Amino acid sequence: MALINKEFFRTATAIAGLALGVGLVSPAAAASPDGVALIRERCLSCHTEQAGADAKFSRISGQRKSPEGWQMTLNRMQHHRGLQLSADEKRVLIKHLADRQGLAPEEAAPWRYLLEQDVNRVESLDPAYTQMCARCHSGARFALQRRSEEEWRLLIHFHMGQHPTLELHAMSRDRPWMQLALNETAPQLAKDFPLVSEAWQNWQKAAKPDLGGSWRVIGYVPGKGEFDARMKATPAAADHFAVTLDGRYLDGSPMRGEGTATVYTGYEWRAALTVDGVRMRQVLAASADGQSMAGRQFGRDARSVGGELRAVRESDTANVIAVLPAHLRSGARATLTVIGSRLDGELSLGEGVRIVEVVSRSPERIVVLAEAAGAPGLRDVKVGAAAGPGLLAVYDRIARIEVSPADALARIGGTEGDPAAQMEKVPVVFRAVGYAAGPDGKPGTEDDLRLGHVPVQWAIEPANEAAEKEKDHLFAGAIDAHGVFTPGDAAPNPKRHMSANNVGMLKVVATADDGAGAAVRADANLLVAVPDFVRRVLD
Ligand code: HEC
Ligand code: HEC
The missing domain is CATH 2.60.40.10 (Immunoglobulins)
Incomplete structure (x- = not known):
């Protein structure tokens, strides 16, 4: 059975992938010789080039996506299709493709949480997409792509070829998934996420800001708190920078970091830094005028451990x-x-x-x-x-607080320092924002006054009766004074009923002092799940 499936999938993907000719290419694909030469050299054993003045390649030219989207496709070409590519060549190609077939800032804006790897986000999507597509992966995965209708259809063929069992899943076996996907979802995708857009045409014409220079940044490192720093970006090559961070946490202790950054599509800032000995990533979007950048900084090895980051260009004026x-x-x-x-x-x-x-x-x-x-x-x-x-x-007083994320997912995993631990724990960082009631005196209304992050005390409780009976709150993990929840160890636990593992359903409770002697409480839902057994191919 497995073999048959494998053969089927090869044939189906080969057809879906290559037999159907060439898509559109963005007009401004004034190709960098390196990128185009590399595509000709490495991709044309399977893809085809169309005759014409612009370099157009089957499948490759009919879509636009984020740098991470291009990386994902190239990962698949390497690991599933057998493409040979050195790490340097891959970097050149991702840059080449993201620059010429990327997303305009406003196209990426609503979906940046995926780029920022902010995994504890509950998406709101058209239910048609949730059922047909986003039951396997984030909806932002496709919302961060733009394709012709033909290319959306080919993507669906690829899914069926690669994962034929998808028709046996819930939300597939009750309906003709393939027909619906081709006849309804693909046209909807082509309308909602079209290859040709005014936003992209304008962005291609726009002058791109130079992001080199000196920035003031403010951000948040879980466990350490807020910081401000000077970030210097020194040009190393076109769109590549050497980066230093030099600043302080709010408590006065110093912070230092250094690393490199690459800018894709004229505004997508991606930096790899070591900050106080910890390897971190920055995913930021620059404003069109190049005066500010905003996004998230997080641990390279613990993507859920991060915080917002904002950068403002330093100028001659205060x-x-x-x-x-x-x-x-x-x-x-x-x-x-x-x-x-x-x-x-x-x-x-x-x-x-x-x-x-x-x-x-x-x-x-x-x-x-x-x-x-x-x-x-x-x-x-x-x-x-x-x-x-x-x-x-x-x-006057804190009338209510909000805990974020409101719905979170942690994962138990190997114990720290245990080399045999294959699956890392996935912690969750909680923070609380305070609000005053505003002029109408009623909390929870439009005129509430946002106070920013407020200090709270953290606790966990069982989420429901079943969780209470299983004592989930004693096994599933612990939350520290900074709001960092660390899940329990993987493996069966003989202390639990039926030697269950340390999963659980919890409520994370934040309690703030309202400033006038009373306590204000809010909570969030936390599911502590089994390890993520899916191994991601990261390079
Ligand atoms: C050994 C064969 C092979 C090579 C080499 C190859 N590809 Fe592919 N490519 C495929 C197949 C098969 C598909 C269709 C199935 C799929 O999407 O995985 C495909 C699909 C694609 C797609 C469409 C993916 C999508 O999400 O719709 C892109 C883009 C792409 N390839 C880019 C490249 C680039 C760029 C190169 C060269 C750097 C390359 N490929 C080299 C076999 C190959
Ligand atoms: C059965 C689970 C499943 C369903 C249902 C599903 N996907 Fe996927 N999708 C995957 C997996 C797995 C991958 C990763 C493929 C890879 O690169 O190895 C993927 C990859 C993708 C990609 C990235 C491809 C690239 O290289 O750029 C897009 C875009 C996408 N899916 C869109 C969709 C859309 C649109 C739908 C609904 C019509 C959908 N998916 C339904 C499992 C699914």
Whole structure:
């Protein structure tokens, strides 16, 4: 049976892949000789080139996708199809393809969580897509691609050829999946995610910002907290940079990092850095004017352990970027850190906020003891002529908090330091955002005042009666004071009923002090699942 399937899949994919000619190519494929030469040299044993002025190749030219999307396809060409490619050649090809057949910033924008590897995200998709496609993988996987209808159809043929058992799954065996996919899903995909778009045409014409230079970045490292740093990007080759990070965590301890970055499609910043001894990745998108970048920084080996990252270009003029924490209770005193660059004028924290004492001051950060009074609301933070509108929220009390992620998935895994452990644990990082009730006095309404991240106490509880009976909260893992949940060890546990493993259904409970002597509580759902037995081919 296995053999037959294998043969079938080879034939089916060969047909789906290669027999159906050439798709469209983007007009501005002013090809870099390296990339095109490599395609001619390495791909044409299986793909074909169409005669004509532009270099067009069957299957290859009819689609656009993210750098990660191109990497995934090349991985498959290597591991399933037998393509021979050195690591350097692969880098050249991913860059070549992502630059010429990539996504416009606004096309990628709604789906960046997948690029940012923010795995604890519950997607909202058209139910047709959820049932037909996103039951196996993220919907963002296809939403981050653009194809002609023919190419969407070929992708469906590829799925059927590669995974013929998909018709036996739930949400397939109750319907004619293949016909529906070809006749309904493919046209819908071609409409929602078309190869030719105005956004992409405009982005191809647009001048691309140079992302080299000096940046002020603020971010969050789980377990260590918020940091601000200067990030220097020194050009090493076209779109390639040597990168250094030099900054401090909010508690004053230093942070240092260095590594390299590559920019794809004119705005997709991908950096590999070692930060304080830990290997990290940055996935950022630059704004069209090249003045800012935003995204996520996470562990290379623990993708779920990361935090948001924001970068603002340093210029000749002063810039106020953030205040940490971003809230101060009316009537209370607290230490605030104002972060920016060239901060050399007089500091004002807005109406009713008094600076009791300047604790320390540099052009990058001003630490003050401040006291707030007056009505709740957002205050502008000013240093000299530079203003950060609405950066500081003055509030009366924390009316509610939100825990994110609201629905999370952790995975048990091998014990740390055990070389026999094949499957790594997948932890989850929780954070809580606070809100004041706003002018209408009612929490949970549109006018709530967002206070930014607030300190909370973390706890876990069984999610339901069954979990309580199985004592999931005692076995499935533990959450630390920073909100980092570390799941339990893999393998059967003789201490559990029926020697079950350490999976569980939990509630993660955050409790904040509302500032007026009462506790505010919120929770999130956490499923602690078995290890992820799917091995990803990463290069
Ligand atoms: C040994 C044969 C072989 C070689 C060499 C090869 N491919 Fe493919 N390619 C295939 C087959 C078979 C398919 C159709 C099945 C599939 O998508 O995996 C395909 C499909 C594709 C697709 C469409 C994938 C999709 O998601 O729709 C792209 C793009 C592609 N190849 C790119 C390349 C590039 C670029 C190279 C050279 C660097 C290359 N291939 C080299 C066999 C090959
Ligand atoms: C049975 C599970 C399953 C279903 C259902 C499924 N996929 Fe996939 N899909 C996969 C797997 C597995 C891969 C990875 C293939 C590889 O590269 O090895 C994949 C890969 C992809 C890719 C990346 C291909 C590339 O190289 O660029 C896209 C896009 C995609 N799927 C879209 C879809 C769409 C659209 C649907 C619905 C019509 C769908 N998938 C339904 C399992 C599934």
